[in-house]
Amino acid sequence: MNAFQKNVPDQTFETLNRHGEFTRLAVSPGIINKHYTPAQFQKIAEIAGEKGAIKYSASYSILVSIPTCDATEAVQALQEAGLYVAPSGSIIAMKACDFCDGEKMEAAPITEQLYHAIEGMKVPARVRVNINGCASACYNAVYDDIGLVYQQESFDVYLGAVPMGAKAQAGTLFAKRVDVTQIEDFLLHLINLYKEHARPNEPYYKFYRRTKSAEYWELVKNSIK
Numbered sequence: 001m002n003a004f005q006k007n008v009p010d011q012t013f014e015t016l017n018r019h020g021e022f023t024r025l026a027v028s029p030g031i032i033n034k035h036y037t038p039a040q041f042q043k044i045a046e047i048a049g050e051k052g053a054i055k056y057s058a059s060y061s062i063l064v065s066i067p068t069c070d071a072t073e074a075v076q077a078l079q080e081a082g083l084y085v086a087p088s089g090s091i092i093a094m095k096a097c098d099f100c101d102g103e104k105m106e107a108a109p110i111t112e113q114l115y116h117a118i119e120g121m122k123v124p125a126r127v128r129v130n131i132n133g134c135a136s137a138c139y140n141a142v143y144d145d146i147g148l149v150y151q152q153e154s155f156d157v158y159l160g161a162v163p164m165g166a167k168a169q170a171g172t173l174f175a176k177r178v179d180v181t182q183i184e185d186f187l188l189h190l191i192n193l194y195k196e197h198a199r200p201n202e203p204y205y206k207f208y209r210r211t212k213s214a215e216y217w218e219l220v221k222n223s224i225k
């Protein structure tokens with residue numbers, strides 16, 4: 001019942017854009033928290049109103065499309081409701097698991113530290129850094145551009161994932177057991193190499209696969225020894 005009731009929605013992001021300038025906002029309760037309150041859902045519905053559209057995405061956020069002229073005010077109202085509106089564009093974007101709904105928070109402080117260090121940095125093409133709080137990696141860190149899997153005060157770092165498409169593929173282990181005290185510098189190295197050596201708009205995985213025999217990757221690995 002209802003599984004295929006309405007396969008084509010009345011109002012999609014595409015149809016809206018044909019009738020004016022719309023802005024898409026990626027909204028979530030936070031990088032770690034995945035639970036919305038009823039009041040936050042009401043606020044999202046109120047902001048989309050009759051003119052906008054709402055859909056869920058594969059990146060742990062709800063996408064809200066609204067007239068561009070209302071965007072600044074909408075972002076402010078969403079933030080006041082305690083929601084996080086992810087920045088758009090060619091930047092470093094952070095993702096994380098929910099740390100078992102707050103039951104397994106060991107890696108939460110370092111996740112927050114890394115967020116302040118890297119989120120929003122400008123790069124040649126959008127890079128998703130995904131942090132998972134244990135070896136189960138149930139939020140698929142190894143399928144994002146830079147995957148960090150926490151275990152015992154350290155991170156395993158995965159690079160080279162093809163996140164989507166017919167050739168989608170998990171990343172491979174680039175460095176094992178990078179200590180939490182070193183991970184911020186390590187991550188900045190990985191990002192700065194991309195900024196320095198990538199071609200315009202080159203996705204992170206293409207850049208890594210094209211250059212992985214270059215000496216500078218070894219230098220990054222050796223920086224933690």
Ligand code: SF4
Nearest residue numbers: 097100133134137138
């Ligand atoms: S990756 Fe580990 S810590 Fe994170 S939600 Fe999954 S099981 Fe919990």
